[in-house]
Amino acid sequence: MVFYALRRDDRSLDLALIGLVMALAAAAVICWWRARRMFFGVADARVLLESHLRLDTRLTAAQLGLVPWPREPAQVPAVLEWRLRVPVGWAAVSVALITVALLAPVPRDPNGPGFAGPPPALLQTEAMLAALKDMKVADPQGIEQLEERARELARRPAGEQYSHSALEAADALRNQTAVAAAGLGRNLDAASNALRSANRDADMKSAAGRLAAALSGLRDGTLPANKDLLSNLPANEADLKGLTAGQRAQLAQQLADAAACAGGVAGAAGAGAAVARPDGQLVDDTKTGAGGPGGGGESAPLMLSSQASDAGTGEVKALQGDALKRFALSDKLGTTTGAHEVDRDKPMTPVSAGRVAAPGLGGEAVWVDRLTPAERAAVKNFFK
Amino acid sequence: MTAAAANPPTDAELASAGASLNRLVATLQTVLFGQEPLIELVVAGVLARGHLLLEGLPGLGKTELVKGLAHALGLNARRVQFTPDLLPGDITGNPVLEETAAGRRFVFQRGPVFTNILLADEINRASPKTQSALLEAMQERRVTASGETHVLPDPFFVLATQNPIDLEGTYPLPEAQLDRFLFKINIHANPPDVLKRIVLNRELGAEPVVAPVVGRDEFAGLLALVRRVHLPEVVADYIARLVHASQPGASTASAGVRFGASPRAALGLAAGARARALRHGRPHCSFEDVQSVAPPILGHRIILDHAARLDGGTPAAVVAKLLAEIPAQPKPLPGTLAAAKIA
Numbered sequence: 001m002v003f004y005a006l007r008r009d010d011r012s013l014d015l016a017l018i019g020l021v022m023a024l025a026a027a028a029v030i031c032w033w034r035a036r037r038m039f040f041g042v043a044d045a046r047v048l049l050e051s052h053l054r055l056d057t058r059l060t061a062a063q064l065g066l067v068p069w070p071r072e073p074a075q076v077p078a079v080l081e082w083r084l085r086v087p088v089g090w091a092a093v094s095v096a097l098i099t100v101a102l103l104a105p106v107p108r109d110p111n112g113p114g115f116a117g118p119p120p121a122l123l124q125t126e127a128m129l130a131a132l133k134d135m136k137v138a139d140p141q142g143i144e145q146l147e148e149r150a151r152e153l154a155r156r157p158a159g160e161q162y163s164h165s166a167l168e169a170a171d172a173l174r175n176q177t178a179v180a181a182a183g184l185g186r187n188l189d190a191a192s193n194a195l196r197s198a199n200r201d202a203d204m205k206s207a208a209g210r211l212a213a214a215l216s217g218l219r220d221g222t223l224p225a226n227k228d229l230l231s232n233l234p235a236n237e238a239d240l241k242g243l244t245a246g247q248r249a250q251l252a253q254q255l256a257d258a259a260a261c262a263g264g265v266a267g268a269a270g271a272g273a274a275v276a277r278p279d280g281q282l283v284d285d286t287k288t289g290a291g292g293p294g295g296g297g298e299s300a301p302l303m304l305s306s307q308a309s310d311a312g313t314g315e316v317k318a319l320q321g322d323a324l325k326r327f328a329l330s331d332k333l334g335t336t337t338g339a340h341e342v343d344r345d346k347p348m349t350p351v352s353a354g355r356v357a358a359p360g361l362g363g364e365a366v367w368v369d370r371l372t373p374a375e376r377a378a379v380k381n382f383f384k
Numbered sequence: 385m386t387a388a389a390a391n392p393p394t395d396a397e398l399a400s401a402g403a404s405l406n407r408l409v410a411t412l413q414t415v416l417f418g419q420e421p422l423i424e425l426v427v428a429g430v431l432a433r434g435h436l437l438l439e440g441l442p443g444l445g446k447t448e449l450v451k452g453l454a455h456a457l458g459l460n461a462r463r464v465q466f467t468p469d470l471l472p473g474d475i476t477g478n479p480v481l482e483e484t485a486a487g488r489r490f491v492f493q494r495g496p497v498f499t500n501i502l503l504a505d506e507i508n509r510a511s512p513k514t515q516s517a518l519l520e521a522m523q524e525r526r527v528t529a530s531g532e533t534h535v536l537p538d539p540f541f542v543l544a545t546q547n548p549i550d551l552e553g554t555y556p557l558p559e560a561q562l563d564r565f566l567f568k569i570n571i572h573a574n575p576p577d578v579l580k581r582i583v584l585n586r587e588l589g590a591e592p593v594v595a596p597v598v599g600r601d602e603f604a605g606l607l608a609l610v611r612r613v614h615l616p617e618v619v620a621d622y623i624a625r626l627v628h629a630s631q632p633g634a635s636t637a638s639a640g641v642r643f644g645a646s647p648r649a650a651l652g653l654a655a656g657a658r659a660r661a662l663r664h665g666r667p668h669c670s671f672e673d674v675q676s677v678a679p680p681i682l683g684h685r686i687i688l689d690h691a692a693r694l695d696g697g698t699p700a701a702v703v704a705k706l707l708a709e710i711p712a713q714p715k716p717l718p719g720t721l722a723a724a725k726i727a
Contacts, residue, residue, distance in 0.1 A: 041629045046714045051712030056670035066667050067390050249653050 003101035009159055013102075020098075118161055120155055121170035124149050128177050131265045132223070137258045138184055139224040146177055146223075148180035178265070180223035185262030187217035187225070191233065195248045198240055208237035231256075387436070392614050392667035401609055401666045405431075407597040408456055415452030415592050416445045417585070418578030424663065425680055426453065427571050431659035434652060435522050436543040436564020437507075437557075437684070444546040444571045445704070448592070450503045457603050458596030459500035460537070462678045466510035468555075470519035476527045477534075492529055494581050497521050500537050504544035517559055518542060522564045539607060559643070559687065566652045567677075580665050581599040583618035606662070613658040614668040622671055622715050623653045626678065629710050630686055637705030639693025645685040652681045 002016050040048070046059045097331055117123075129147050132138045160166055194211035198204045203362040214355075215233060218225035233251070234240040243251070371379065393401070405427060412423045426449065429436045438446045442706070444519070447463070453460030465474060477495035481488055496502065509516065521527055525536045544565070546557070574582065586592070596608070629635035631644035654669075656677030661669035679700060686699040691703060 040715065044620070044713055047713040051671050054672060056664075056666060056672055057616055057619060057668060059669075060618055061666075061668040064614070064616065066614055230568070242428070 001101065001324060003098065005108070008106045009091065057079070119167055119170045121148060121167070121174040124155055125170065125174045125177050126154075128174070128181060128265050130185075135227055135258060135261050135265075137188065137226050137262065138181075139226055142180075142223045146180070149173055176222070180221070180260050181265040183221045183222045185259045185265075186219070187214050187221055188255050188259035188262060190214035191218065191251045194258060195240075195252035199245050199248050199252075203292065204237055204240050208234075208240050211240065212236065253346070309320060336348075385556055393609050393612050393662070394667075398634045398667060399663070401606055401662055404602055404606060409439050410502045411454055411456040411565055411594060412449065415594060416449045417574060417581045418574050419445070419449075419571070422569060422571060423523060424660075425447075425567060425627050428656055428659040428663060428677060429569075429680075430541060431606060431662060432566060432611075432652070432655035433541075433607060434655065435564060437562070437565040437568045437570060438439050438543065438545045438571055439548055440468075440545075440571030441549065442547060443571065444573065446571060447503065447505055450501070450543040450545070452592065452594045454501040455594035456597050457501075458598065458600050459539070459603070461501040462496040462499040463501060463503040463505060465505045466507050466514070467486070468509060468511060468606065470510045470514045471515050473529075475514060475517050475610055476521065477528045480591070481617040488525065490530065490675055492532060492534065494534070495527075497527060500533070500539055500541065502540070502542045504542055506547055507544040508546040508557055510555065512555050512558065515557060516712075519564065522561075557566055558706055560683050563646055565655065565684065567680040569582060608659050610655075610662050613661050613666070614670055615680045617652055617672060618712075618714065619657065619669055619671060620654065622710070622712055623650050623657075623674055625714070626674070626706060626710050627653070627682075629706055630682060635706065635709055640688050640695070640697050641686055641702060642689040643687040644684050649681055649685045649688070653677060656681055675707055677708060682706070 001020075006013055006016055046063065047057075048056065050059050058067060058070055061067045068373035120132060125146070129143055129150065131141070133143055150173060153166065153173065156166055191211055191214035194207050194214055197210065201207060211234065213303050215230065215235065217234075218230060234243060240248070393610035405638045407422055408538075409420075409427055412426070413420065416423060420609045426436060430453065434567050438449070440446055449462070451461065464470075473495065475495050477493050477498070479490040482495045487504040490511050504518070521536060521540070522542050525538070527536065542565075547554075547689040627645045627647070630638055630649075632638055632641045650687070653674055657669040660673040660676055661667075662710050664673075669704060682703045688702070689695055690697060
């Protein structure tokens with residue numbers, strides 16, 4: 001089986017041959033060790049023949065030179081027989097199996113055995129990267145880095161594409177790409193919202209601050225935004241004021257569209273197999289936790305609910321609006337403060353150190369806790 | 385190679401010994417009819433320089449056989465009828481006061497033990513004290529009386545008989561004394577054809593006339609020749625394993641045995657096997673020799689416990705089991721070989 005498996009995977013048989021030789025040598029040593037106690041020497045065989053054929057130790061005496069050797073009979077009685085059926089049978093079966101393993105044709109599948117094509121996670125990653133590249137909102141250099149990692153995984157031999165490590169790596173790359181795309185979408189959406197608030201509020205200072213924060217995210221995120229895009233966005237309050245309201249609205253709309261596309265890429269990654277549809281089209285599903293095709297579509301009933309809850313011992317700040325869409329893993333969603341309820345008016349008596357609050361009951365504890373009913377009855381009868 | 389193997393009996397010596405022994409056996413067969421195996425054992429025992437204990441019912445010819453053996457060998461023989469009032473001095477001899485011209489002095493008056501063949505008839509009727517008087521004589525072939533040691537004649541044999549019935553007033557031989565007998569031979573009743581021969585050839589009260597057929601020197605030569613018969617190491621090993629297996633717990637066959645055979649039994653087996661080999665004209669002894677002399681040698685040396693005796697076990701049955709259980713080859717056969725045709 002080992003030989004055949006190695007041939008099927010196009011691996012070298014040298015180590016297997018060495019192992020076979022070593023196993024045969026070990027088996028020979030073990031057989032000799034176990035059989036040596038049963039070895040029969042010439043003297044033992046001589047006595048055996050003398051005793052069973054009642055030769056009056058003629059052979060032993062002849063060996064000592066006391067009497068001449070008896071003549072060899074014309075026909076030697078069949079007193080011994082070889083029992084070669086079992087060992088020869090085992091050897092023949094072993095040789096036949098090894099021969100079959102070495103010579104049996106191995107089925108050649110151009111796509112490799114078992115699974116055809118790259119793993120789905122890798123396909124999803126490539127689809128997301130292609131979508132991001134088409135959007136032209138992400139930095140090509142950042143996309144190129146992710147693509148290079150995807151190509152590195154795709155270059156693995158077909159037989160290793162579905163190994164545990166390869167699948168783990170593909171999944172990690174897919175998740176990283178999805179998180180990066182989602183982060184890009186959030187920052188674009190934040191920038192769009194900042195531009196829109198600039199049109200609504202008379203004071204553009206706060207809008208400029210939010211826009212600067214969004215630009216910082218776009219510039220320093222896992223997947224940075226396109227440099228051309230960044231250069232066209234107002235960098236400070238003066239630039240923001242330099243734009244007309246219509247220009248800010250148009251820019252906000254463009255950023256919102258780009259954010260929707262980026263979020264769609266992330267959502268498609270979360271949609272799992274939807275990305276790997278045969279038509280290769282991504283699912284435009286920006287809803288959080290949409291699940292697979294046709295499934296979900298509603299907010300998952302997680303603890304990160306928009307409804308405030310108060311357990312009575314602290315304060316929980318509820319998440320407002322569409323904030324749930326903007327967070328990814330490891331983001332801080334809120335803080336909770338609480339305090340112990342201590343009744344300081346409760347009367348307390350002096351307590352000495354080392355005092356045992358619940359002293360053991362000694363034999364009674366054993367009596368109650370350890371003895372089975374039968375043992376208890378036996379002890380009770382003894383003391384009666 | 386041992387001394388015996390270095391100087392084994394030659395073919396001529398074997399042929400001469402065979403002729404002498406054939407004459408002896410043929411003579412004894414004229415004394416005791418239909419007991420050829422018994423006669424062979426007696427001859428083997430004598431050749432092995434062993435003391436023999438014959439056990440059988442009265443009138444089976446035990447005494448006649450012993451007397452015939454003594455006559456055929458031309459040796460001195462004395463017969464002592466053991467009775468409960470027999471004293472040790474009656475066997476070994478007594479110091480008697482002798483008056484001479486020089487004065488009075490004690491002179492050791494030799495008893496009947498000073499002979500070549502002592503026929504101790506119905507030995508189990510003597511007291512243990514008298515029986516033990518034979519111990520030194522049987523083992524060391526000498527007698528000590530009044531501080532003086534007197535060497536018995538060479539050769540010296542005790543051929544004792546005992547009656548297995550009418551045990552009232554008898555003293556069973558102690559194990560120590562039983563161990564000194566090389567053979568204990570049971571004499572069985574004669575079949576009708578043998579009885580017919582006895583009736584036709586004998587008369588009541590008339591003892592058969594036996595002429596010496598083996599001279600004293602010739603017999604001494606036979607005894608010396610027996611010692612030159614080679615005992616192969618494999619046969620010695622077989623004897624050792626056989627005797628060891630008779631010990632309690634040493635083998636399956638020894639179940640129910642309280643006391644097994646002694647090293648003296650092993651020496652007896654070797655001597656008996658040598659004697660039988662010479663009787664069969666071989667310069668070496670074999671497993672078959674050992675197996676042939678084992679029952680009369682081991683039978684009276686194996687003591688069974690009460691449970692085994694209550695279950696009907698006998699020492700003879702234990703010996704038969706030992707012979708069946710202990711293989712001749714020192715190394716146990718492999719399972720495949722044991723299942724082969726040869727085993």
